[in-house]
Amino acid sequence: MKIVVIGGTGLIGTKVVARLRSRGHQVIAASPNTGINTLTGEGLAEALANTDVVVDLANSPSFEDKAVMEFFKTAGANLLAAEIKAGVKHHVALSIVGVLLMQDSGYMRAKKAQEDLILQSGVPYTIVRSTQFLEFIKGIADQATDGNVVHISNVQFQPIAADDVATFVAEAALAAPVNGVTEIAGPERFMMPEMVIRFLEATGDSRKVVPNDHAQYYGAQITTSSLVPAGKARLGTINFDAWLAAQTQHA
Template sequence: MKMAKIVVIGGTGLIGSKVVKKLDAHGHEAVAASPNTGVDSVTGEGLADALHGADTVVDVSNSPSFAPEDVMEFFTTSTHNLVAAEKAAGVRHHVALTIVGTNRPQTIPYFAAKSAQEEIIRESGIGYSLVHATQFLEFGGSIADISTEGDTVRLPGALIQPIAAEDVSTAVARAAAGEPVGDIEIAGPEVFGMDGFVRRTLAFRKDPRTVVRDDTAPYYGAVIEERTLIPLEGVQIFSTRLDEWLPANPPRA
């Protein structure tokens, strides 16, 4: 017997597809909702039908553009639309994947948009769980790419505690299957300087680029402090380590 209907916004993406699979495996009726399935949280298309009879909505969607204005517009518009549709459908639990560090002093435009998303959810009156994750192990290549000049990758030594997407999806699925818990943080088991994390990732993949530590180098458009991206006491630690993750995860196309 199905235990609950759980709609996963962004359910065909990296995290969402894993969340749907895990929820299905535990007997829930997990519905993958995305533009690919005719559900668009930004325009509102298909939302009412998708949320009909739903107990929980999980939002793991992401902006197609990382330009500051675009990402703010995406998360605020999408979340307002979701909250309105959830109230109309009687949804009792809103789960959103967000980032460790959104509540710290920083000037990262993407984080500002996620913080705005969180505030809309907190003020919605709907029970919520906000899963704050550290950077994914999967992001090593993309962090390198946005920080490359010629054959040199310039990155700060700011600390990160990266987590595998598989572990993120486990945490999100657990939150979705449970009661609203407010804010939680999740992270991997190891702490790296950002430059060191990317250096090890590129070296394993035999990428010829040189990684240089430069504490004035921006991270997604902003200079960050040493501990901006590090979780606080009480964080839930998952077990996947970089050295075991790398051989099983070739670069994504």
């Protein structure tokens, strides 16, 4: 089977590409660096010729509200139009658990716009909504830091390891389209301040975590349960302690 992975050189993309190639499939790791650009359309028609499945893992280079909306709308429209022309049989996209609940965020509004384009395209699809990646914990702490204090909202948090995300996405690419949404999450649920404290302690970071009840994520208003699955989700196998041990070992 020929599979094109958009964003195939990124954190999740490299892992997805490796998993699919190990199963014997012909896989193109598509990115602007490899001459395939969904934003401009460059190289899309050539890459998608005789392609069975497209996996869209692309992310906006800018998280500014207007720029991120423009990216997902333009890139999504270009990609889906090229898929229709090429006769692609399955479109797999990685989205975010709680995206519909977090529309105060410009990024989440853009991800919803991306999902809407997929639903309207007519291309058979599977949308995989994931919780936040364990690899993002440091970034979450950094953006909430003022001086030596990390201000973290007391919200539920069920992050998933990038390796588990890649496994689920690769499985979705090899399965039949569900023409709907599946959700994936980590195997453990915490309150976000607890996890950030444990991460900082394990990595020798002296910053102090101060929980608050503002229920915000990157400045956007959310509910205390927006970041976790509301119903049934497939759970990864890598727990926080195992992931943390691997990170500190490689540091």
